[in-house]
Amino acid sequence: MTCDLIEAACPVCSNSVAARFFPAGEQTLATLAWPGSAHAAQSLPRHAQDFVQCPSCTHVWNHRFEYDAIPYQSNPNRMFNNGSIWKGHLAQTRDLVLSRLPDAPNVVEIGCGEGHFLRGLAQARPGGRFIGFDPNATPETGLGVEFHPRLFEPLADMRAFQPDAVVIRHVLEHLTEPARLLQALAWGAMSADKDCWLFAEVPCIDRVFDTHRLADFFYEHVSHFTTESFRALMSRAGEVVTLDHGYDGEVVHALVKLAVPAHARSRAEAAARFAARTVESRATIAQQLSQLSASGQRVAIWGGTGKAAAFIHHFGADAERFPLVVDSDPGKVGTFVPGTGQRIEFRDVLKQTDVDVIVIPTQWRARDIIAEMTREGIATKRVMIEHDGGLVDFFAQSHPY
């Protein structure tokens, strides 16, 4: 049997090639259309369903799915919560979450619907704070439960609400980018000085492979999780502490201690330090350039495109104060520096024009340019390059070039 492959990025593991799994054709919404008549039902728009499987993590999804095709705003997703076996499952998972929570916990539920699960937690732990987010439902606030009729913004809201646990039940299968939400949750949790648990649950399609049943696949569920792909997704949010099935294997859920890898966290901290330095470096070098200009020294900038144009942009070397830009490449002569507009001259103009300072933005090839200057008989008092947050004298100061 040959493989039928397409290029599509896996929403769980980002693998970029997928195997065709169930070309289900065009169909109407199955859950959220709510047509009011037979005619309305027959006239509903049809949407492409082409379910593919990730050969790497086993995830199944509709790569033709479009989120905007679903009217979540007008038709909230209603879950049927009254089956007696299902009620037992809800109680079990509620107790699983409670087992990890402090006495007066702070719990956030993302996509809480009418708030059934969250109220159950609140009743079990009076005195806690229970916060539901759902842009498509406006349940009543009260009895220790508060609702926010909007999307949860993981980076900002984890910092603002500092939950002990985040609950996401029967939501991830509706999202086009579930990994994006989970990674942002993990990073958001780093803003608090305490552990934060994630409890997530989705329908599980493991049985589909043995039974060949197809009714699981409908438009509103863009993602269909196997146990393996669910574990892969959960592990992107931190340490998977428990992963188990419920309702006779039809759902899979996990408790995850939200965390980011230590090396990624230290890299992010280093990026923040670098970002702070960029502000200082730009201010320092812009001021050095201003002093050069104000001192009346004649300055040439060697190079006017690429990294040299970036230098001119970053440090504000405008055409008024720094009109002289030269280049070694005759092909660039007569063109203009993007953004600031200096006309780029051939380096030979420096044979007729005395300059006090030549600034070489491309410090990594400064030795080549200085050799060219010597060969061509171009003299100057100083050569300046950017190094370690300032302009330094190429000959008098230390640098790695």
Ligand SMILES: [Zn+2]
């Ligand atoms: Zn995958």
